[in-house]
Amino acid sequence: MVSKQPLLRRIVIAFVLMTLVVSGVFALSIVAIVHFVEEHLVSQELDRELSIVVNEDLRRGERPRLDSSTRFFASHLPDYPVPQQFAKAQNGFSEVVEGDQAFYVLKRSDNAQSVMLVQEQHEFEAREQVLFNVVLAGFLLSVLAAWGLGWLLARRVMAPVIRLANQVRHRDQLHALAPALAPEYPDDEVGHLAAAFDSTLGQLRHSLERERLFTSDVSHELRTPLMIIASSCELLAEVSTLDVRQREQVQRIARASEEMRDLVQTFLILARARPEESSQGGSATLAAIAEEQGSRWAPLMREKGLQFQLIEQGRDAAQYNQTFLRTVISNLLRNALHYTEQGAVRLILENGSFRVEDSGVGIPLDQQEQMFQPFVRGAQARGEGLGLGLSLVKRICAHQDWAVQVRDLPPQGSVFEVSLRG
Structure with a gap:
């Protein structure tokens, strides 16, 4: 042991x-x-x-x-x-x-x-x-x-190791201009460890930079075709010769285009990874975003035979990042839609938090934390997703200092609760 x-x-x-x-x-x-x-x-x-x-x-x-x-x-x-x-x-x-x-x-x-x-x-x-x-x-x-001498010698021996650990733990080590660690230490075991950290951190910086560039470039390039799709949907919606089914399809395309635009904006902000830039995307109250997403997802849930309820148990006048909050609520409602076959889905608002309750298949207790990891889906996976929705929710909450958790809802179902104040 x-x-x-x-x-x-x-x-x-x-x-x-x-x-x-x-x-x-x-x-x-x-x-x-x-x-x-x-x-x-x-x-x-x-x-x-x-x-x-x-x-x-x-x-x-x-x-x-x-x-x-x-x-x-x-x-x-x-x-x-x-x-x-x-x-x-x-x-x-x-x-x-x-x-x-x-x-x-x-x-x-x-x-x-x-x-x-x-x-x-x-x-x-x-x-x-x-x-x-x-x-x-x-x-x-x-x-x-021996105790006194051992303590003094241990402190002296461990001092460079503790210093190295604090340096590696510091968030600035992932910055592209962060200085190397090894030159500050002698050519001994600690120096070799510092050199190994330099090598690993260098590879990590390169991977993060490559990921940021890829996400930023792809997201930026997707803006133009999304604008074309959105404008085309607006033009099609004004055509008077469309029947009911065709108009529904145009509305569906418009909703998907709007969702993709929000995701692109979300990925762009996350790729920059700078909290001071998180104000991009506008701001809105929790009630406004919840009402918008409720009107968007309620028809889809009714088509599936589910009841949808938007319940306001407390008023919250604070302003939140519109893009991030919209993406979080949208992903949680989509997840509830995919994993609920009968019953109801409720979006409940409180002062500084909200939760999404469903009467779906539920999540076993030993798998609840894993559901926020990338490419992890429930045992009874639904839809065509890759298991990235809840991972994105977790990443957004970490970026905004929000907290998200999941628990069971007796007799059957799940509750995803997001605290907007940490």
Whole structure:
């Protein structure tokens, strides 16, 4: 499983864990070595003292010359009886623990006779406790120092990476005149990463520029034939010899021409990708655009046997980009028309938002977000579209700082809601 921790924190954690392992092993090694050396030295000292007592003091009939913490015992000497607690001690050096007391014991046996020296450990334990406290304090201090040092080093190591990430994240990097990133960094891993970003961003800039030029050129060139089609429809509409069906066809062509003109204008503004130019295309209120689109789509819905309702639940006097708002409402109503076989479609206006409700096939919950992606169509695709209508709606809303979302409408259907104030 990939860690979700920030890289800087992971570096600090790795630094601290490494110190924990190294310092822990070092501290335990010190304690073990000290304990081993202590036993070795004590056993040698007791062996030397026992030899002096047996070979010198007892032979001269003197009492053993020992300090207050060391006692002498012998199984064959009534004056130095072996206490019961040490009777089972093994030959050689050993340690006997009884309750809170601990003793070092050195025992020698010869011809069923045994002699031993017993030394209390309280002095050694006091020294060991001091040593343990010093080692523990050093261990804790090393961990704290590792955390502080690891944080400083991680910040220093991550500084160029964080700087590069902020530069790449900045929107001006997609500008055609944006400077290269790599010259600002040394020839190391970060510099290589910056060079890779330069290469990728360069390709992205080229693709975006090529897309803008293509969209702008195509949209611009389509204006002339669309104007010809629109003017031709106006002339045909004035011909008195047309029957009802022919006039309906002329009106249909005129509506399609007007829709294409709006799309061309939309693509031109989006291709420029400059918010200050989004005022092009005129401005109008939400109610005006909704009434216009309602009168345009209501006849088509009635032809399909659907009811259409335009409901105003709140007044909104704000002015919005006419081209963008018309395109959004048109695409949502078209989508509702294609995916609704019976029932009704409602365009509901509120203060600062609107929504389109339908009684159509609905959208599964796991597919609702995907419906705003290009070339994605519902499972029961209708019409001849390519799945670009909702993608265009999403793109326009992102350009205008609007918000669009979709949800289910029980018992059957969908609701597309657009908030015009973010």
